[in-house]
Amino acid sequence: MAEGEHDPFQGQGEEDEEDYELAGPMVVAKLEEYGISKQDCEKLAKEGLHTIEAVAFTPKKMLATIKGISEAKADKILAEATEIHSRRSELVHITTGSVGLDTILGGGIETGSITELFGKSQICHTLAVTCQLPVHLGGGEGKCLFIDTEGTFRPVRMLAVAERYGLNGEEVLDNIAYARAYNADHQMQLLVQASAMMAESSGRGELAARQMHLAKFLRTLMRLADEVVAQVDGGQFAVADAKKPIGGNIIPNGIGDPEEMKE
Secondary structure (H helix, E strand, O other), rough: OOOOOOOOOOOOOHHHHHHHHHHHOOOHHHHHHHHHOHHHHHHHHOOOOOOOHHHHHHOOOHOOOOOOOOOOHHHHHHHHHHHHHHHHOOOOOOOOOHHHHHHHOOOOOOOEEEEEEEEEOHHHHHHHHOOOOOOOHHOOOOOEEEOOOOOOOOOOHHHHHHHOOOOOOHHHHHHHEEOOOOOOOHHHHHHHHHHOOOOOOOOOOOOOOOHHHHHHHHHHHHHHHHOOOOOOEEEOOOOEEOEEEEOHHHHHHHEEEEOOOOO
């Protein structure tokens, strides 16, 4: 974390409008990803239902009065909008410690999804602490599982971040479960042990063995994120070229928000 960086809780009022645009209600076109046709989404927008939240709170009878929307379609639209809105309401955003980066990410690291960070490991040390903050301060009131593939884990960095946020350093470290992964198989084993109740996921048959390991690891992380609403993050993968993360094509396919970190 750069020296002299502004406190992440200062200046929030000046960026409220921009944050709302990035992390606020979802546009109704998002329903296209859940099987609702583009034409039906346009019909909803034409009737003033521009967000999924607006659709979710609209009575089915009213939706069925829209020209071209049958009762069957209204049922499906309402079910999908309600489900998306329900999931969205359970998500929280974990602050990265930087107001600028939080704004770019739409409020911080979003739980329930995978965010890839490559280039700097300090952000992972910061997130290991900020995920423990109260929700109203940009945290998740949770604990951290830190799977280290490079041997870069440094408790002293966590203590510095904890001091910055006025947290008890010893309690912060107690809330961080650390494991060193030495290869892809070990990495997968650690994750399965950590999520003992979670079902295993398999990779795609046409991928090379290493890519299959990555695919399986990402799928299991995604399942874990969905089921326990915990944030997983790929920032500890080693990178030879700072401009490109390792892992081949399977990493972008499994990651929702790739971000490159630089000094």
